Amino acid sequence: MLPARARAADAPSSGERQVALPPLPYPYNALEPVIDTATMKLHHDKHLATYVTKLNAALASIGGGAPAAYPAILASLDGIADGAQRVQVRNNGGGVANHVQFFESLRAPRRNNRPSGGGRLAAAIDATFGSFEQFQGQFAAAARSLFGSGWVWLYRVNNDDDGGRRAGELAIGQFANQDSPLMMTKSERGVRGGGGGGAPPTPILGVDCWEHAYYLKYGPKRGEYVDAWWSVVNWDAVERVYETRA
């Protein structure tokens, strides 16, 4: 099965003029009891659907463009001259891309859930963070301490940067609203994630820290949601992202 991102991107070549709402890649109850059915229905059918609708309106406002190009547009938002239009593409394009990747990165809960032992991603995590447990600790701390609504992403730095990081290293970052590593400006990349230009960072794994992602079940206890979320990460899918996009 093609990933949903590819399906959305393929839509125009089949004659469609708009980004389509990708189906959830598993039943609504697949992540129970960690993420409840009601949350998944709202999250996919209402929140993601709304981002898709508004992204199509935003793309139309900047002259139509090819809906397939929207992930690339996110990496070059400075190319949209009108500030209001740029915000609409940023928020709603991010809302689509982030949720598609997030839903694809999850599966039914497993014990001792972690990347496969001899894999490239596991090796990269060990090289950057020391161990998988240290990575988990840093990532969860970033998710707990993120102020307001946003995401925490594990991403691959694709350019040497001013902070001494080298292309190929992994990094953890907090991102407000529907931003992602893809959308980091060139000046932001100089500080965090990739030199003065070139390829944007590659988002590898993100956790949705908006209240709509967890409030029905966890209330204000975002830390409990994140602790439980580790068991539903689909490391096979995350490794595929790392192998094919990074």
Ligand code: MN
């Ligand atoms: Mn969300």
